[in-house]
Amino acid sequence: MTNERKSCEVVFHVRRFNPETDEKPYWQQFTVKVEPGMTVLDGLHQIKRQHDFSLAWRYSCRMGVCGSCGMLINGSATLACNTQILDISDRNLTIAALPNFKIIRDLVSDLSPMFEKHVAVLPYMLRDDIQEMHEPTGEYYQSPDDLLEYLQFTYCIKCGCCMAACPTMATDDAFLGPQPLAQAYRYTIDNRDDGTDRRKKAVTVEHGLFRCHYGGECSAVCPKGVDPARAIQLMKKQLFFDFLKLTKHKTPAHVLGRPEGVERNPKIPEPPPYTVEQE
Amino acid sequence: MLQLKRHPNKLGIGGWLLKGRWGYERYLYILHRITGLGILTYFLLHIFVTSSRVLGMKTWEAVMGVLHHPVFMLGEYAVYAAFIFHALNGIRLILIEYGFAVGKAEEPVYPYRSSVNVQRPLGVGVMVLAVILALVGAARFFMLNGG
Numbered sequence: 001m002t003n004e005r006k007s008c009e010v011v012f013h014v015r016r017f018n019p020e021t022d023e024k025p026y027w028q029q030f031t032v033k034v035e036p037g038m039t040v041l042d043g044l045h046q047i048k049r050q051h052d053f054s055l056a057w058r059y060s061c062r063m064g065v066c067g068s069c070g071m072l073i074n075g076s077a078t079l080a081c082n083t084q085i086l087d088i089s090d091r092n093l094t095i096a097a098l099p100n101f102k103i104i105r106d107l108v109s110d111l112s113p114m115f116e117k118h119v120a121v122l123p124y125m126l127r128d129d130i131q132e133m134h135e136p137t138g139e140y141y142q143s144p145d146d147l148l149e150y151l152q153f154t155y156c157i158k159c160g161c162c163m164a165a166c167p168t169m170a171t172d173d174a175f176l177g178p179q180p181l182a183q184a185y186r187y188t189i190d191n192r193d194d195g196t197d198r199r200k201k202a203v204t205v206e207h208g209l210f211r212c213h214y215g216g217e218c219s220a221v222c223p224k225g226v227d228p229a230r231a232i233q234l235m236k237k238q239l240f241f242d243f244l245k246l247t248k249h250k251t252p253a254h255v256l257g258r259p260e261g262v263e264r265n266p267k268i269p270e271p272p273p274y275t276v277e278q279e
Numbered sequence: 280m281l282q283l284k285r286h287p288n289k290l291g292i293g294g295w296l297l298k299g300r301w302g303y304e305r306y307l308y309i310l311h312r313i314t315g316l317g318i319l320t321y322f323l324l325h326i327f328v329t330s331s332r333v334l335g336m337k338t339w340e341a342v343m344g345v346l347h348h349p350v351f352m353l354g355e356y357a358v359y360a361a362f363i364f365h366a367l368n369g370i371r372l373i374l375i376e377y378g379f380a381v382g383k384a385e386e387p388v389y390p391y392r393s394s395v396n397v398q399r400p401l402g403v404g405v406m407v408l409a410v411i412l413a414l415v416g417a418a419r420f421f422m423l424n425g426g
Binding site for chain 1: 283284285286287288289290291292294295298299300301302304305308309311372375376377378379381382383384385386387388389391393394395397398
């Protein structure tokens, strides 16, 4: 760590793997001239420009929003675009693909198992009033306190850093993992949702919620402060009290009708037509 | 479509300790598993040893004679220390895993403060207590057995 930021040369140790030519990954070194303010992503671009154009990684927004550039940097799963090189080291930097996911090429991990598990926990609003969901007549009631119950968990960008840092994921492929479980809680605790029972079945499977034993690493590495570990423990608490029959039956939020005597502002455009066929 | 091979990159058991810079709670997680397995191994050995009594007094005394070897005495203390850690950390985990020590959901404002920070005093507290009890136990254990 440097107190006084000066440009210097940093050796990037990059874990490479080409599925067409390599049997297993190997480490390659590149010396990069680093200026203060440069991110790891900038360093990788410099390697691509000046040393080896074949280096592959995934990125898009460059500002910690899209969640594409998650990788293992100096042993910690984080976003390359969100990490300044001189914050970590002024000598050596090790960069590898996110562990616990298969490597497609170089620093590109195959995140598809995470997305499949994410879908499995039903991460969307489940309610009986399908007609109201499709043709809304008003808004569902939600107080600011209701919003705070789940707001933190909506910031997930699905970068996969939590899955890479989870010690249970390290030995159990089938474990649902912190990202999907946090999203299961995000919808379950939403007062507009009525799908607790269905989602409970989805998360209390053999490799589900109760396989988490609080390593805390998912929350420590999350670049967006989502805190999946907290979501998982709060969901356990919810299910525990539910098991003891100590929870009140939750009635999903009702529809707030449109206020009477108020005209629709003509400047507000009508919603666009459906792009998919409705049931 | 061309299907290229993927390289497996699972950390495995080695990843519990190596291959990363992990936080305090993750090392507690690992130690909890190791001590749990250690206590289970001791429990099985204990049943095996005490069952030697049915083979007669001579066998029993021979087995007890072997167990008075310093290596086994050190092992016994290791079981005591493992038990202290496992019990105290287990209480911490029960409080955490049932959502009582992780705080409420809050809007993430940078620098983020997660449930890990909320439960940290509890984690540090139980470990300090574990060290104190292990030291007290060591004094009594080795003085009594030594003297």
